[in-house]
Every structure is written in C-alpha cells, then in structure tokens.
Amino acid sequence: MKLLRLCLRVALLLCVSTLGISADExxxxxxxxxxxxxxxxxxxxxxxxxxxxxxxxxxxxxxxxxxxxxxxxxxxxxxxxxxxxxxxxxxxxxxxxxxxxxxxxxxxxxxxxxxxxxxxxxxxxxxxxxxxxxxxxxxxAECHDMRVNEIEGVAFVDVTKSNCYGCHKNITKEKYAHAPAANWLCTGCHNKKNQSKYIAPEPVNQSCLECHEENKELWSSAKYTHEPLDSGDCNRCHNPHSSPHKMFIRKPVNEICMGCHKDKDIQTQQIKNSACSGNSNGELCTNCHTPHASNQPFFLKKTAKKAVK
Amino acid sequence: MKLTYILLLLVAAVCGGAKEVSPSVAIVQPEDKSRYVGEGSTFVIDATFKEADTIVIKQDNNITTTLKVKPEKNTYCKTIKLKAGVNMVSVSLYKDAKLVNKSDRELYFLSELFEGVNEEDAENYKLRFFHKDEKEKKCTSCHNMKSNIPTNNEALEDVTKTTCYACHGGMINTKNTHAPAANWLCTDCHNGNFGEYNMQDKGASKYLVADPVAKTCGSCHDTVDGWQNSKFGHGPVNDGRCERCHDPHQSNVKMLLKTDSINELCMKCHDRKSTFGSKAKKLFVDMSLEVKHKAIVEKSCLECHEAHTANHKSLLKLDAKMDLCLNCHDDEKEKITHSKFKHGGVNTSQKRCLECHDPHATKNKKLLKKEPVATCLNCHDKEVRSDEDGGMLMNMKKHFDENPNWHKPIKDPKKGCSACHDPHGSDNFSILRKSFTKNFYANLENKDFFCFECHSEKKITKQFIKSNEHNITSFRDGEVNLHHLHVNDRKGRSCRACHDEHASKYSHLIRDYTDFNGVKFPLRFVETPEGGSCAPACHKEFAYDRVNPKGIGK
Structure with missing residues (x-):
C-alpha cells in the first residue's frame, strides 16, 4: 500500500516536470x-x-x-x-x-x-x-520590526506588542503556557548569540533552574535522580512554551513515560484495576513514581512497603 | 521802642495769666509718662476743702476710686492697680457734685512677663523713683518717712510697726509669701544699691534694688551659684532676672510664681502669640491645638523641662530625642529597643521620636506632627534603605499618587499606615503588627495572617458560595469561590500575589504587576459588571462570571 502511494507520487512528479516547468526559472x-x-x-x-x-x-x-x-x-x-x-x-x-x-x-x-x-x-x-x-x-524587515523590544524584568501588558509575537504566536497557543513564554519574555532563555541571535543554551536546565530554584535544592539532595534530570534536558518532557497538558508536559503522563519505558507498557496493561490504573486524568505512573528525584528506589514516592499498603 | 517792647511783654503776661484762672489738679505723684515695673501706682494729690469736697480717680478700665476731702488735710494719697501697658488715669475734683478741676496722667506698666505690652512703646515712658528726700517731705505730715526696718537680721515681732507697712502693707496679703517680704525686712533687698542693668538709676531712690537681682537672691538661695556649672540656662536665669517669673514679695501659688500655674507662666513668653516673638521663634509652642501632651496638661511643662538650667538642649531633663520620652513611655521603650525589626524612623533617624511626634500639642492624634499618612510620607516620599535587610523600600508617595484606590485603613484619617505597621518596631517583617508572608506562594491553611484581622477567613476557606452568602466574596465563578481555588491548593498563593496591599489603579486593589522571580508580570485584570478576567503569569486569560459561570474550577 505504502509502496503504491510512493509510486503514484513519483509518477505525478514526472508528469509535472514534463508539462514544462523549467528548473532555471x-x-x-x-x-x-x-x-x-x-x-x-x-x-x-x-x-x-x-x-x-x-x-x-x-x-x-x-x-x-x-x-x-x-x-x-x-x-x-x-x-x-x-x-x-x-x-x-x-x-x-x-x-x-x-x-x-x-x-x-x-x-x-x-x-x-x-x-x-x-x-x-x-x-x-x-x-x-x-x-x-x-x-x-x-x-x-520590510514588514516586521526585527528588533527586540522586551524590557528586562517587566512583561508586556499587551503581549501582541512583542516583536517576537507576530511570527511565533502559535508556540503559546496551547491551554497551558509557561509564564515567560506566554508573557513573551523570550530573551530570558534565548539569551546566547551564536549561529543565531537567540540561541537557548543547552542543556536547558541552566535556564530553568534560574527560576525554579527550589527544585534545584530539592533534587540535589535526593539519592536517586531521573536520567533526563541528570542530563539537564528538562525540555525533553516539558515544553518550555505551551502544552495542552498541565506542567507543560509534552504528552499525557503515561505516554511520556512509555516513550522510553516501553517494556512497562505491556506490564501496566496486565495490572489493570490496581493502583496503577490511575485516576481520571490518566496519571498512572506518577501515582506511585515521582518523575524527577527520590530517596526511594525506582523513584517511588514512599517506601515500597507503604505503597503496597 | 523799649517802652512798646515792655508793653507787649505785659500784654503777653496778662494773656498768659488768664489761662491759669482755673489751675489743674495738683498731682504731686506720679509724673505724666511714668513707667512702672510693679502694678501699684501711688497717687499723691493736693486738694483743699475750700476748693473741693471729693477726689475721683478714674482709670480707663472703668475702675473708679473716690476720696473724701477733709478740712484738716491738704494732701491725699491712694495706690491704684495698673493694668499692663498704657493706663490713662484722670483725677477730678468735685465741689457739691460739680466738676471744678481735672487732670490726666498717662502711665505705662511694663510687666516682667510682657503681657500685652510692647517694649518699644514702653521706651516712651520713664522710670521714676519716689523715695527721694524732697519728694518724701510731702508725706511727712502724716507718715514717718524714716525707715525703722531692722538691719540686724532680726525681724520685728509686729510687722505692722514698720514704717514701710503703712503705705506698702497691701503688698503682702496672700498665702504664699517670701519670708523677707512677709517679715518686712525690706532693706535686705531694697538697699539702695544698683546693678549692671540699672547703673543709670544710681542714687535715684533710697531703696533701689540692684538689677539684675540674681546676686541679691543668691545671697540666701545657694542654688543660684550651682547653676553656673550647667550647660544650658533659661534666658531669664542667664540674665539674672529671677523676678521675671518669681514675685519677690508674694504670690497665689507656690514658688512665688507670678501666674497661677507653671504652664501659664511658661506660656506668657512661649506662646506662639506672645510678643516675645522677636527673641527666638523656635522656642514657641502652640498649646491652643486640639491634641495636647498629657504630661503637660495633667502635670506641667516641668515634667520634661527644667525651669532654670539643664545639661540637655531646650532645658530638658534628659536627651530630648528619645531618652526623655521613653522615661515615661515604657511600653514603647520595650518595642523600640527589643523588637526584632526596628523602624529607622525611630532608631536611626536624626530626631528620633521627634521625627514624627510633636512633644507639645498638634492637630493630630498621637501628637503626630502631620496627619498619619503624611507623617509616614515625610520620609517615604523617596526610596529609603530598609533597616531590616538593607534593601530599598519603595517610594510610597509616588505609589499613592499614581494609584488612586487606597487600602481602606490607609484612607482612615485615624489609622493610616499604622493600621498595619507598628512605627515603633515589631517582631514581624516590615514592622507589621501581625504575621504575614513575603512569599508569592503561601498556603494560607492554619496560618494566622494579618489580612484576616479585618477580612473574613471564609473568603478563602469556603470552596463554594451559596446564594445567601454572596457577601463573602464577589470573586466567584457562579458558586465556585475563586479565592479558595487560588489559595488552598498545594501551591497556595498569598494575598499579595494578586493584591497590592497599599494602593492600585484597579478595583479590589488588584495589582498591575506581580513580581515572580524578579520579573514583573502584569495581571491584565479586566472587570465586567458580573465578573472579570485575568491573564497573569500563572495562567492564560481566564474569565469568571458570577451569574453565568464560565466553568472555572470544574
């Protein structure tokens, strides 16, 4: 089926080119x-x-x-x-x-x-x-003011006045928007000049933790930390701009987790109606696990014993 | 030629003589335009029974004194009481109720307390003295003018026997008397000596008193010498003029004061309206103002000030800036010295207590110099460094000017800023009277926040507002209490996340910007008749409506 469609497309392209579009034009x-x-x-x-x-x-x-x-x-x-x-x-x-x-x-x-x-x-x-x-x-520049018109430390009252807004407005259209993005304080994170004027340095956690200081303290003392946390890629799970999901996570909780932990997908299917079956929001994994850091093995929220009870 | 000249002289003499057909009353004493330092003026009048049967002395304050003329006596004397300033006194002679003669005297009583007088005016009147041999002659027909005052420091047993008593007896008639006066040891002080200030009167009277009197007073009162060592002295003390305040003879009150109370005496000079004016304006107090310092009203000026000399400025008993005040105000002392958070206005300012308070009287409660808010804005009209954490405190005046909706207690003229802040110090940050939070996030559960002193806790505790409870809050989406929604979850937001506790351009004291991690985010609050909308940093634009709920929190 897929092959058929590809053949069809190639045929169509050939047809178009024979109709006389010059590549030089x-x-x-x-x-x-x-x-x-x-x-x-x-x-x-x-x-x-x-x-x-x-x-x-x-x-x-x-x-x-x-x-x-x-x-x-x-x-x-x-x-x-x-x-x-x-x-x-x-x-x-x-x-x-x-x-x-x-x-x-x-x-x-x-x-x-x-x-x-x-x-x-x-x-x-x-x-x-x-x-x-x-x-x-x-x-x-013919149509757009390409200068940064952000005042450091003060958000726009009318965000549509941001010079970035015109071209990038869609990145904050989802239900839950990250405050710096929704308030068009772009240069807070996009603060390096390199190949572009507005590079957001990676790993992104250096920018994230500037505001989310309390997490820094919390996580640094934990015994176990999740790999994305260690690598500093907060944006792997979170969208720093906006998302249809709370906490700006890119997908519903379980989908995020299963993205890497594929093996668990089948297991949870089997343990339906247990504690893992989750609540109405589908927050299955996070009922027992914490996604960032924990003092318990397997990022459990409490000790395994208590969780079983 | 010579003849005509003589004739002309004769005519002139006859004409001049014609004017003296009815001579004026012979007032021997006082002379016109005399100045007095005491209130008594003795009139000595010559009158014969043939000429008149009654002498009437009339003062311009409508006090009239009548003397009967007797056949056997040709000289009459009477002491009248002068009022401060100019006195117009007329002496009229009557025969069979018909005015036969009249003469006037213009006298000036320059009170030591300058009551209603003008020193410059007084210059036009001359001090004159009576007790000179030639004047005394007039009295000798009735009085023994030779002093019998003992000079051996032994008072007469019957003071009425003293020669002075006959004329001056009226001087000693009250409860409080100065011993030398009451015992008629007049010449102890009236010894004919002159002092630095009255050298020009040398020999003018047999009984002159040296001016300044301090030396005379000091010969008995040792304390006068002790004052030499003090840092500051009261003007009259420096001048050696004890008699400015004390009457050397008698008084209605203790300490022989010239007025009926200490305060009255002080105010004679230190009242704003006093003619003392030119001397030193800063020494004025306006005690006519409504709110008076209790210590002054219930006790006296001498609660804080020394009358004579002191080692602290303004003749204060202790350092004016604070020690003196805290000597009585112990409750504030505790706060000012032991609070965890102190107010720079009291603790580190130049004038300390007096930065805000007037020690005497004001128009404002708590003896504040200005109205409550204006008092605070006296310093907080610019950014000032906080004593608490060294940070800068905002320019509150600018904030109030720019934001017309003020928090209700601030508008209350009786409360002002002090409704929430304790200007003397507090154990709560920002010298708040009760605990609050500096944080954006603060779960209000089980917290004793200051706001709920006035605002009902139900505002945040009730999740749903029924139709009969609408007065609890109007921040509702239908029945859903949006205060509860914002405040009571895991990451509850404190009141100040959305409200400006001082003033705002918006209703409900909604902030224009909220500070989150050092960034100012606008709340973008828009009010509608039945609700409103908000688009802060925390969420996208959410609208609420009390009548047609938008479904928030469901």
Whole structure:
C-alpha cells in the first residue's frame, strides 16, 4: 500500500516536470525552512521571496494541510506559519500565475521528539538550521520590526506588542503556557548569540533552574535522580512554551513515560484495576513514581512497603 | 521802642495769666509718662476743702476710686492697680457734685512677663523713683518717712510697726509669701544699691534694688551659684532676672510664681502669640491645638523641662530625642529597643521620636506632627534603605499618587499606615503588627495572617458560595469561590500575589504587576459588571462570571 502511494507520487512528479516547468526559472526562493531542516516544535514559518511578475498565488502543502495564498501586496517576501507532525514532513511550495503552475520548491523538515523512540533519532540528512541571522532578517524587515523590544524584568501588558509575537504566536497557543513564554519574555532563555541571535543554551536546565530554584535544592539532595534530570534536558518532557497538558508536559503522563519505558507498557496493561490504573486524568505512573528525584528506589514516592499498603 | 517792647511783654503776661484762672489738679505723684515695673501706682494729690469736697480717680478700665476731702488735710494719697501697658488715669475734683478741676496722667506698666505690652512703646515712658528726700517731705505730715526696718537680721515681732507697712502693707496679703517680704525686712533687698542693668538709676531712690537681682537672691538661695556649672540656662536665669517669673514679695501659688500655674507662666513668653516673638521663634509652642501632651496638661511643662538650667538642649531633663520620652513611655521603650525589626524612623533617624511626634500639642492624634499618612510620607516620599535587610523600600508617595484606590485603613484619617505597621518596631517583617508572608506562594491553611484581622477567613476557606452568602466574596465563578481555588491548593498563593496591599489603579486593589522571580508580570485584570478576567503569569486569560459561570474550577 505504502509502496503504491510512493509510486503514484513519483509518477505525478514526472508528469509535472514534463508539462514544462523549467528548473532555471526562479519565481520563488525559499528562505525558510532550509533544506533538510530539523526542529522540535510542531509549528514552522515558511518564508519565501516571490517574483511578483510571474507569481500571483502560492500553495503550501503538507501532509496535514494545504494553504492557499493570493498574492495581492507588493512586498517581496511572503511568510506563513504552518503546522507539522512528528517525524518527516514534506513541505511543498507551489507558485501559480493565472492558475498555471510556474514554480515548485520542496523542503523536507523533521520534527524530532525525545519522547518517542521512533522520532528520537532523525535520519542523518537532517540538521539544525537557524533563521535569526542578519542576512535572513533583512528579508523580513520590510514588514516586521526585527528588533527586540522586551524590557528586562517587566512583561508586556499587551503581549501582541512583542516583536517576537507576530511570527511565533502559535508556540503559546496551547491551554497551558509557561509564564515567560506566554508573557513573551523570550530573551530570558534565548539569551546566547551564536549561529543565531537567540540561541537557548543547552542543556536547558541552566535556564530553568534560574527560576525554579527550589527544585534545584530539592533534587540535589535526593539519592536517586531521573536520567533526563541528570542530563539537564528538562525540555525533553516539558515544553518550555505551551502544552495542552498541565506542567507543560509534552504528552499525557503515561505516554511520556512509555516513550522510553516501553517494556512497562505491556506490564501496566496486565495490572489493570490496581493502583496503577490511575485516576481520571490518566496519571498512572506518577501515582506511585515521582518523575524527577527520590530517596526511594525506582523513584517511588514512599517506601515500597507503604505503597503496597 | 523799649517802652512798646515792655508793653507787649505785659500784654503777653496778662494773656498768659488768664489761662491759669482755673489751675489743674495738683498731682504731686506720679509724673505724666511714668513707667512702672510693679502694678501699684501711688497717687499723691493736693486738694483743699475750700476748693473741693471729693477726689475721683478714674482709670480707663472703668475702675473708679473716690476720696473724701477733709478740712484738716491738704494732701491725699491712694495706690491704684495698673493694668499692663498704657493706663490713662484722670483725677477730678468735685465741689457739691460739680466738676471744678481735672487732670490726666498717662502711665505705662511694663510687666516682667510682657503681657500685652510692647517694649518699644514702653521706651516712651520713664522710670521714676519716689523715695527721694524732697519728694518724701510731702508725706511727712502724716507718715514717718524714716525707715525703722531692722538691719540686724532680726525681724520685728509686729510687722505692722514698720514704717514701710503703712503705705506698702497691701503688698503682702496672700498665702504664699517670701519670708523677707512677709517679715518686712525690706532693706535686705531694697538697699539702695544698683546693678549692671540699672547703673543709670544710681542714687535715684533710697531703696533701689540692684538689677539684675540674681546676686541679691543668691545671697540666701545657694542654688543660684550651682547653676553656673550647667550647660544650658533659661534666658531669664542667664540674665539674672529671677523676678521675671518669681514675685519677690508674694504670690497665689507656690514658688512665688507670678501666674497661677507653671504652664501659664511658661506660656506668657512661649506662646506662639506672645510678643516675645522677636527673641527666638523656635522656642514657641502652640498649646491652643486640639491634641495636647498629657504630661503637660495633667502635670506641667516641668515634667520634661527644667525651669532654670539643664545639661540637655531646650532645658530638658534628659536627651530630648528619645531618652526623655521613653522615661515615661515604657511600653514603647520595650518595642523600640527589643523588637526584632526596628523602624529607622525611630532608631536611626536624626530626631528620633521627634521625627514624627510633636512633644507639645498638634492637630493630630498621637501628637503626630502631620496627619498619619503624611507623617509616614515625610520620609517615604523617596526610596529609603530598609533597616531590616538593607534593601530599598519603595517610594510610597509616588505609589499613592499614581494609584488612586487606597487600602481602606490607609484612607482612615485615624489609622493610616499604622493600621498595619507598628512605627515603633515589631517582631514581624516590615514592622507589621501581625504575621504575614513575603512569599508569592503561601498556603494560607492554619496560618494566622494579618489580612484576616479585618477580612473574613471564609473568603478563602469556603470552596463554594451559596446564594445567601454572596457577601463573602464577589470573586466567584457562579458558586465556585475563586479565592479558595487560588489559595488552598498545594501551591497556595498569598494575598499579595494578586493584591497590592497599599494602593492600585484597579478595583479590589488588584495589582498591575506581580513580581515572580524578579520579573514583573502584569495581571491584565479586566472587570465586567458580573465578573472579570485575568491573564497573569500563572495562567492564560481566564474569565469568571458570577451569574453565568464560565466553568472555572470544574
């Protein structure tokens, strides 16, 4: 079935190319994403330079959506925020003039996740790219104020006034939003200049613990600590921006745990109706285990004896 | 030519003489424009029975004294009581109820206490002395003018036998008398000597008293010498003028004071309205103000001040800044010296207690110099360093100016800031009268927080608010008490997470920004007729409605 679909796609592509689109014609130039882009967020900004004479409409197609853009303004660059899925995404950007396809660009983007084994290790061709360089930003400056307008230590009363908000607003759209993100205090964490102006240094725990000091003390005295805690990758389980789940965890508790502890998946199936069957929120694992650090083996909340009782 | 000149002179003499047809009353004493240092003025009037049968002395305060003229006597004397300042006295002679003669005297009584007088005006009047041989002659027909006052320090057994008594007997008629005066040892002091201040009067009277009198007083009262060693002296003491306050003869009160009470005496000079004015304005007190220091009213000025000399400024018994106050105010002493958290305003300020309090009288409760809030804002009108932790305290004046909704107790003119803070010190941080928290998170369960002194605890303890309990809180989504929701979970938020305990631009004292880990996050509170919404750092915009619940907490 899968094979069939692939064949069909190849055939379609061949057809299109024979219809006479010249590869030399540069009606659109994609600035973002770059080729084989790797990211961990589920949203992406597509930025493309358009030749206005030869293009009057754009179509952005992914496995999740198809977005049509009529080009009316005289600006050189068009941008659009799109949604992605975990794993491989193919973003196809097609340019039309009077309903006729004039140019087509394809970008493969991989959304990785540390929580799922299958998305943990992206194919080798993918690599991290950074957008916020002076060169790239120039193409945005026509419409967007690219300066940081954040006042250190004071959040925006109207967050839409943040210069970051316009392009990145979707990262805080989920129900539970992390205060610094929801208040657009971006540079609190994105505070290093390297390949981009706004790198968030990794491991992220150095930024996290600056506010969550009390945890630092609590965890440093514990006998056992969870591996993601040791490696400082708080963002492996938590989304530092927003999430549909409390504590900004990326998935419901159990899904997070089972992402690594696959073996336990089957076991819990077998012990239904026990203490592990959880409450209405599905917080199975955390009924007995604490996810960060504990003085008890297996990160149990109390001693095993008591837990059994 | 010479003849006409003589003739002209004659005419002039006749004309001039015509004016003397009805001569004015012969007032031997006092002379016009005389100045007095005592209140008694003795009038000596010449009058013959042939000329008049009645002498009427009329003062401008409507006091009239009448003397009968007798055939056998041609000189009459009477002592009248002057009032402070200018006195207009007229002496009229009547014959058969018909005015035959009249004469006026303008006299000035310059009270030592400057009561209602002006020293400059007094300059126009001259001090005159009676006891000179030529003047005394007039009296000798009736009085023995030769002093029989003993000079051997042995008082006469019957003081009425002294020659002075006859005329001056009226001086000693009260309960409290000065021994030398009551025993008519007049010449002990009235010895004819002059002092530094009255050299010009040398020989003017047989019974002159040296001015300043301190030396004379000191010859009996040893204490006067002791005052030399003190750091500070009272003006009259420095001048050696004991008689400014003390009457050397007699008084209605103890210590021979010139007024009926200590306070009255002090206020003669130190009242804001006193003409003492030019001397030293800072020595004024306005005791007419409503709130008076109890110590002064119930006791006297001398509770704190020395009358004569002292080793502390302002003639105080102890150091004015604090020791003196705490000598009586023991309860505050305990707080000020032993509290865990002290108020810089009292403990490290320049004027200590007097930074806020007036020691005498004010318009404000607790003897505050200004109204309660204004008193605090006197210092807190800028950022000031806290004695507690060395941090900076906010500019409260600016905060109050910028935020029109003030916490109710602050608006109360009787309470002000001190409703919650104890300005003298406290064991609670920010010198609060009761415990509170500095933290953003503070589970309020089983905590004895200050807020609940006034606000009902039900505000946070009741999870649901029934329709008959709406007065408990209006922060509800339908029946769900949103205070309870915020406060009572594992990570309960303290009141100050959302409320500004001082003042706010918003109703319900909702903060504009809440400080979380050093970042100021706006609460973005919007009020609607039946609820409102909020979008703080803690959660996204959540709306609540009392009538049509939005489903928060369910």
């Amino acid at each position: 540069k009606s659109i130039e994609v600035i973002a994403p770059m080729e084989n882009h790797l990211q961990s967020e589920l949203t992406l900004n597509v930025v493309a330079k358009i030749d206005k004479k030869s293009v009057d409409a754009l179509k952005i197609t992914t496995a999740l959506e198809q977005i049509n853009i009529d080009i009316k303004s005289q600006r050189e660059t068009e941008c659009k925020n799109i949604s992605l899925r975990l794993g491989e995404n193919r973003v196809v950007i097609r340019a039309y003039k009077n309903g006729v396809l004039v140019d087509e660009k394809t970008r493969d983007v991989y959304v990785s996740s540390q929580l799922y084994h299958q998305f943990k290790y992206p194919p080798q061709k993918y690599g991290k790219n950074y957008f916020h360089t002076d060169t790239n930003e120039k193409s945005c």
